[in-house]
Amino acid sequence: MTTAPAPVPGRPARVRGPAQDVAGLGVARAVGFLAPALLLIGAFLVFPAIWTIYIGITNYRLTGVEAVSPSIVGLANYTKALNDALFHNALWLTVLFVLGSAIVGQNILGFALAWTMRRARPAVRRTVEGLVLLAWILPSTVVAYLWIAFFDRDTGTLNSILGTQGTAWLIDYPMVCLIVFNTWRGTAFSMMLYSSALQAVPPSQLESARMVGASGWQTLRDVVFPHIRGHVLTNTLLISLWTANDFSPFLLTKGGPNHESETVPVYIYNVALQGGELGYSSAISFLLLIANLLVALLYLRLLRRRS
Amino acid sequence: MRRISRLSRLAVLGSATVLLLTGCLGSSGDGSGDQDSNRNADAKKVELTIGSNSVKGGKSSAGATFTEDVLIPKFVEAQKAKGVDVTVKFQGDGSDDEVYKQKLALSLSNKAGPDLFSLDGIWVGEFAQAGYIKPLTDTVGDAAKVNDWNGWKQIPESVQQLGSFDGKRYGVPGGTDGRVLFFNKKLFQQAGLPADWQPKSWDEITSAAQALKKLPGVTPVQINAGTAMGEATSMQGVLPLLVGTGATINSDGKWLGNTPQLRQVLDFYKTIYGSGLGDPVLQREAKGRDKSFAEFAANKIGILLESDYFWRSVVEPKEGVAKMADRDTAVGYALIPASKPGAGVKGQDFVSMSGGGATAINPNTKFPQQAWELLQFMNSAEMVKASLNGAAKITQRTDVNTEVLAGDPMLNFVATKVLPITQFRPGLAEYPKISAALQQATADVVGGKSTDAAAKSYQAAVEAAAGKDKVSSS
Numbered sequence: 091m092t093t094a095p096a097p098v099p100g101r102p103a104r105v106r107g108p109a110q111d112v113a114g115l116g117v118a119r120a121v122g123f124l125a126p127a128l129l130l131i132g133a134f135l136v137f138p139a140i141w142t143i144y145i146g147i148t149n150y151r152l153t154g155v156e157a158v159s160p161s162i163v164g165l166a167n168y169t170k171a172l173n174d175a176l177f178h179n180a181l182w183l184t185v186l187f188v189l190g191s192a193i194v195g196q197n198i199l200g201f202a203l204a205w206t207m208r209r210a211r212p213a214v215r216r217t218v219e220g221l222v223l224l225a226w227i228l229p230s231t232v233v234a235y236l237w238i239a240f241f242d243r244d245t246g247t248l249n250s251i252l253g254t255q256g257t258a259w260l261i262d263y264p265m266v267c268l269i270v271f272n273t274w275r276g277t278a279f280s281m282m283l284y285s286s287a288l289q290a291v292p293p294s295q296l297e298s299a300r301m302v303g304a305s306g307w308q309t310l311r312d313v314v315f316p317h318i319r320g321h322v323l324t325n326t327l328l329i330s331l332w333t334a335n336d337f338s339p340f341l342l343t344k345g346g347p348n349h350e351s352e353t354v355p356v357y358i359y360n361v362a363l364q365g366g367e368l369g370y371s372s373a374i375s376f377l378l379l380i381a382n383l384l385v386a387l388l389y390l391r392l393l394r395r396r397s
Numbered sequence: 398m399r400r401i402s403r404l405s406r407l408a409v410l411g412s413a414t415v416l417l418l419t420g421c422l423g424s425s426g427d428g429s430g431d432q433d434s435n436r437n438a439d440a441k442k443v444e445l446t447i448g449s450n451s452v453k454g455g456k457s458s459a460g461a462t463f464t465e466d467v468l469i470p471k472f473v474e475a476q477k478a479k480g481v482d483v484t485v486k487f488q489g490d491g492s493d494d495e496v497y498k499q500k501l502a503l504s505l506s507n508k509a510g511p512d513l514f515s516l517d518g519i520w521v522g523e524f525a526q527a528g529y530i531k532p533l534t535d536t537v538g539d540a541a542k543v544n545d546w547n548g549w550k551q552i553p554e555s556v557q558q559l560g561s562f563d564g565k566r567y568g569v570p571g572g573t574d575g576r577v578l579f580f581n582k583k584l585f586q587q588a589g590l591p592a593d594w595q596p597k598s599w600d601e602i603t604s605a606a607q608a609l610k611k612l613p614g615v616t617p618v619q620i621n622a623g624t625a626m627g628e629a630t631s632m633q634g635v636l637p638l639l640v641g642t643g644a645t646i647n648s649d650g651k652w653l654g655n656t657p658q659l660r661q662v663l664d665f666y667k668t669i670y671g672s673g674l675g676d677p678v679l680q681r682e683a684k685g686r687d688k689s690f691a692e693f694a695a696n697k698i699g700i701l702l703e704s705d706y707f708w709r710s711v712v713e714p715k716e717g718v719a720k721m722a723d724r725d726t727a728v729g730y731a732l733i734p735a736s737k738p739g740a741g742v743k744g745q746d747f748v749s750m751s752g753g754g755a756t757a758i759n760p761n762t763k764f765p766q767q768a769w770e771l772l773q774f775m776n777s778a779e780m781v782k783a784s785l786n787g788a789a790k791i792t793q794r795t796d797v798n799t800e801v802l803a804g805d806p807m808l809n810f811v812a813t814k815v816l817p818i819t820q821f822r823p824g825l826a827e828y829p830k831i832s833a834a835l836q837q838a839t840a841d842v843v844g845g846k847s848t849d850a851a852a853k854s855y856q857a858a859v860e861a862a863a864g865k866d867k868v869s870s871s
């Protein structure tokens with residue numbers, strides 16, 4: 091997103107003349123340099139987005155008459171979504187999923203790991219970091235298979251460990267399973283981000299805090315946190331957006347049983363391909379996009395206020 | 398001010414783009430009908446692909462093995478004699494039927510996909526409406542060429558319906574099947590039940606299940622329910638039960654709504670899964686059907702409502718996905734009873750449902766004539782017989798059936814006892830949506846909702862899918 095040196099809107103843009111052209115390229119060449127990037131963004135970002143909005147106002151379907159001759163239905167898909175109990179359910183589950191696994195789970199676990207590993211011996215630290223990273227870089231399908239085996243009712247590892255034979259974790263507690271799974275899966279990013287953020291905390295301040303007898307919690311709150319506030323917000327923004335759009339829950343539960351773990355991305359998939367309602371699912375995709383933008387705006391606003 | 402004007406300029410630009418796009422969607426399907434059906438008819442080098450939801454060593458392994466090892470080499474050989482160099486590829490798949498359908502529909506909507514592919518009979522309507530498949534006479538071009546094929550005479554009318562829509566043939570059907578109650582004779586003996594068990598009402602199923610419940614670690618009865626299994630829930634669950642109450646899913650042009658018969662079926666589900674006679678968790682698992690197969694093969698399920706596919710491809714001792722070495726002695730089968738004697742559809746005592754698939758030609762194939770030749774070759778008496786490889790199956794061809802079914806008592810039972818009393822699903826484009834609503838209703842009941850609540854949301858879903866005036870209720 092920072093590739094193109096777009097002209098800054100506001101006063102400086104009004105100043106005309108050669109002073110603007112710092113690099114001395116001239117308009118034609120400058121456009122030439124920008125064109126490849128803009129074309130790529132246009133073809134793979136802007137066009138699909140507009141296409142989605144367009145499909146969202148039609149009754150286009152995967153099969154049947156509406157696949158050949160869809161008609162424009164205006165905002166009917168959006169009013170349908172607002173009254174759709176299953177969409178409300180999906181939204182609520184997504185909020186739970188983001189709160190539980192990203193905002194609380196990955197953030198706290200990631201920070202705790204970064205904080206405790208800070209002083210650990212390099213060998214220990216590298217081993218822990220390696221293991222956590224492994225959870226992050228393994229392909230989703232492999233990970234999903236492992237976790238299904240872990241939670242399985244009949245021969246699952248978890249049941250063997252706890253001695254709770256016959257508990258169908260993915261059926262009885264689908265959301266809890268998904269939250270635990272996603273915390274495990276995504277903690278690496280928060281851990282790495284916080285590790286580097288913690289290096290920005292001046293050791294002298296930590297030392298002083300120790301000298302005046304601050305407790306661990308007080309040190310964290312009054313010395314460490316003010317330094318990494320920006321990092322916390324950035325990290326929370328990124329992981330909550332990733333989590334809200336994450337599709338791997340589908341690999342574990344397919345949204346089931348009976349829609350009990352159907353987060354919005356999974357719901358979109360089920361509506362689009364299982365139900366064949368491409369028009370309706372595009373409308374919901376657009377709503378998800380708007381929700382993402384709102385969350386991003388909120389964080390940016392917070393970030394600006396803090397700094 | 399500046400900000401607003403920029404925003405509104407953006408909005409104008411956006412809506413202009415959206416308007417420009419109008420009409421781009423879907424219309425692309427119209428042009429393909431104009432293609433020359435004799436394109437590449439004289440080509441000396443031909444490439445064809447066969448797509449099917451079967452894979453060697455996995456789902457419907459025998460079918461995939463036959464296609465790859467027998468059908469393709471034989472066809473290549475026959476074409477070589479005519480001086481044509483044909484390469485035929487097999488594009489196997491081993492996924493759930495719903496997933497296979499999605500993949501196929503997405504490929505076809507982009508004018509891609511295999512030249513010949515198998516599809517379930519109930520998809521024919523919606524695929525035809527979408528233009529993904531065309532009547533064989535359109536694709537091949539010459540109506541006489543299609544209608545004069547001598548194979549049609551061997552395929553019974555009811556079976557031909559599996560590949561037809563609106564009175565036109567879209568594909569050649571590939572045989573049919575029937576549903577029965579399979580039971581484990583070993584468990585029945587332990588529970589003191591007869592080896593030639595034949596229940597005459599739903600109550601007799603429940604009482605047998607009560608007896609089986611006393612055996613430790615055994616699930617007495619499993620009747621497919623829930624959304625995870627997709628169409629399997631309808632075919633091996635709701636629909637056979639529904640015809641057992643005397644109702645059919647579509648009669649006199651109206652879809653079944655929230656009627657006493659529907660509630661009776663849902664109540665039966667409640668009886669089974671609410672009282673520990675069946676395992677409700679299994680019905681909610683993502684891989685529940687495969688698990689039910691494995692548990693039956695491991696002597697952990699007493700009674701299972703399944704199609705003869707279960708006998709041929711699941712517990713089959715050599716190639717099945719859940720092999721049972723002692724299948725012939727350990728697995729019993731009985732007709733599905735109506736809720737009470739005489740209460741079934743058409744006043745029958747026993748009921749069943751049948752389905753099947755068809756093989757269709759991709760309208761966008763490069764070689765329509767050669768694809769039709771392959772389709773005929775595939776459905777010739779010689780190849781259909783060879784596909785059985787000594788095993789028995791209810792094929793599409795009467796001549797082959799009379800020859801092979803005598804050798805397998807179970808399939809002979811289906812052909813002589815089940816097919817005369819069976820029902821087929823309506824070949825209407827709305828059917829898959831209605832079926833999905835039925836599956837949801839069973840999911841609700843098995844998940845703990847009351848029958849009335851489940852039936853009410855079912856009614857709403859059917860009305861949304863078919864239109865309010867096309868739904869019956871009382």
